[in-house]
Amino acid sequence: MRKNKNPETIQALLSAVNAADSILLFPHIAPDGDALGSVLALAMLLKGMDKQVTAVLDGTVPRQLQFLPCWELFVSPDHARVDENTLAIAVDVSCSDRMGACEALYHAAKSHAVIDHHGTNVGFGEVNWIDATAPATAVLIYRLYRASETPISKDAALCLYTALSTDTGNFIYESVNAECFEMMEGLMEAGLELAEYSRLLFRTKEVTFVRLLSETLPTLRLLANGKIAGLQTSMEKIRRANADPNHVDGVVDYAIDLEDVCMAYYAHEKADGSIKFSLRSIAPYRVDQVAAQFGGGGHKQAAGCGMKLPIDQAVEKMEAAMTAALEAQRNG
Numbered sequence: 001m002r003k004n005k006n007p008e009t010i011q012a013l014l015s016a017v018n019a020a021d022s023i024l025l026f027p028h029i030a031p032d033g034d035a036l037g038s039v040l041a042l043a044m045l046l047k048g049m050d051k052q053v054t055a056v057l058d059g060t061v062p063r064q065l066q067f068l069p070c071w072e073l074f075v076s077p078d079h080a081r082v083d084e085n086t087l088a089i090a091v092d093v094s095c096s097d098r099m100g101a102c103e104a105l106y107h108a109a110k111s112h113a114v115i116d117h118h119g120t121n122v123g124f125g126e127v128n129w130i131d132a133t134a135p136a137t138a139v140l141i142y143r144l145y146r147a148s149e150t151p152i153s154k155d156a157a158l159c160l161y162t163a164l165s166t167d168t169g170n171f172i173y174e175s176v177n178a179e180c181f182e183m184m185e186g187l188m189e190a191g192l193e194l195a196e197y198s199r200l201l202f203r204t205k206e207v208t209f210v211r212l213l214s215e216t217l218p219t220l221r222l223l224a225n226g227k228i229a230g231l232q233t234s235m236e237k238i239r240r241a242n243a244d245p246n247h248v249d250g251v252v253d254y255a256i257d258l259e260d261v262c263m264a265y266y267a268h269e270k271a272d273g274s275i276k277f278s279l280r281s282i283a284p285y286r287v288d289q290v291a292a293q294f295g296g297g298g299h300k301q302a303a304g305c306g307m308k309l310p311i312d313q314a315v316e317k318m319e320a321a322m323t324a325a326l327e328a329q330r331n332g
Contacts (some may be wrong), residue, residue, distance in 0.1 A: 006140075010147045016113055016127050020087035022052040024080060028093045029058050029100035033201070035092040036065055037163030038115070038137045038180060042157045043073060045141070056080045058100030062246045067200060068162060069155035070190050078103050078230065082108045090315055092137040094118035094297055104323040115140050120288070122299055129226045135175035138163030139297055142183050157190035158197060170202050173301060174283040204221060209250070216251055216266075219317075228263045229255040235269040245270065248278075256280035263287060263326055265318050267311060275314040277304045279322075290318075290325050 017023065023046055026034035029103025039055050046053045046235035054251045057074040080102075082088075088109035090096065093116060096103050106112065112125035117140065119132035134140055138160045139298065145152055152160070164183060168176050188194065215237040221230040229252060241247070248268045266278045277294070279287035279302070286300035292316075307314040 005143060006129060006131060007147070009127070010144060012127045013113055013115070013129055013144070014148060016087055016111055017046065017049065017051065019085075020051070020111065021085040022054070022083045022087070024082070024086060024088045025053065025055045026088065026090045026099050026102050026106055027055075027057060028098040031057065031059070031061070031092075033065060033166030034136045034138055034163040035160040036061060036071070037161075037166075038141045039091045040068055040070055040073065041138065041141050041159040041163070042089070042115070042144070043070070044153060044156045044159070045145060045148065045150055047147065048251065049148075052112055054080050056105060057103050058102045062249070063244060063280050064206075064249065065162070067197075077105045080105055082110075085110055087111045087113065088125075089113045089115060090241075091115050091141075091212060092117070096122045096124045102177075115144075118297070118299070133177075134179055135173070135177060136164045136167035138167070139183060141181060142186070146186075152186060152190040154191035157192040158185040161187050161192050161194070162201065165198070165201060170198070170301075175299070175301075206247065208241060208243050209247050212238065212243040212247050212256070213251065215241050217254065220255070222258075222261075223319055224323055224326055226260045227259040227326060228265075228266045228319070229258050230267070230315065232264060232267040232311060232318060233269065234311055235271065235273075238268065245276075252278040252280050256282065263321060263322050265315075267315050267318065269311050274306055274308045275311050277305050277307070277314075277318055279305070285326065285329050287322075287325070288319050293321055294318075 025039045027039045042053050043053045055073045056077055061071045086109040088106045112126040114125040114258045115129045117131055117134040121130045216231050216233045219232045252266035262282045264280045267275050279291055281287045281301045287301045288298050288300050291297055291303035291305040294305040298304055
């Protein structure tokens with residue numbers, strides 16, 4: 001195993017942890033596997049240091065991730081308390097408003113830290129551990145385990161694997177590097193049951209998801225001579241499939257995985273009538289800048305945003321933005 005990166009920042013974070021009487025951990029809203037897995041693994045580490053730890057979430061843990069050990073630890077901001085000497089740590093949160101209703105609670109703490117791998121993060125804590133070269137925030141949590149010489153439990157290994165594998169598309173994104181596999185070696189040594197959980201994460205599909213897919217695939221649109229693909233699902237179709245927002249995860253893959261496609265979007269209507277977009281691209285093309293045009297963000301090849309427009313109008317705007325981005329990046 002290579003030496004831990006960011007030793008000075010890691011030491012500053014550990015010093016802040018040691019100085020705190022209680023610690024609050026915050027993932028971003030609509031949390032994914034990296035946010036949830038990283039928070040839970042960090043909570044296990046801090047509890048092992050005899051710290052009082054509370055994980056706070058604006059929203060609920062998605063059903064498909066409720067196999068994670070101790071996922072019930074998450075409480076709503078109404079059930080969390082800031083003490084006189086509380087350290088608040090934002091985990092996998094690219095900017096403070098991505099904590100949603102938890103943002104005020106985060107800022108109310110005495111001291112603040114950020115652990116993240118989004119390159120757009122400007123740092124909103126006193127201790128800011130931001131490493132855009134890390135494929136997932138889980139990599140930073142793993143480094144913290146190693147730096148603190150804390151053994152990784154079987155439960156922590158599962159949380160870290162879920163975080164790393166989901167944020168790297170099951171190890172196929174351009175961000176994957178040698179450190180990912182050094183980390184996987186450590187997780188396997190800790191007892192990770194890889195076959196069981198890789199199937200659960202990447203192969204097992206709910207019947208409802210397949211029904212939603214059957215409603216969505218006929219909407220496929222190809223633009224820019226087949227270089228851009230798009231899918232959309234209206235609220236009417238979501239209801240017809242007896243689905244909910246948790247079932248849309250992964251639909252965008254059916255657009256970006258098409259032959260010759262290098263940029264893709266998936267639009268789905270939410271209960272309030274707004275439209276959520278999931279964007280994907282194949283390197284060197286990027287979609288984070290497209291998402292930013294509509295107040296969203298993310299990574300170069302995986303980003304998201306929303307629009308408060310009827311779905312047809314929202315899709316029209318997204319297609320125009322993606323077409324322009326494709327052309328600009330081709331000529332850039």
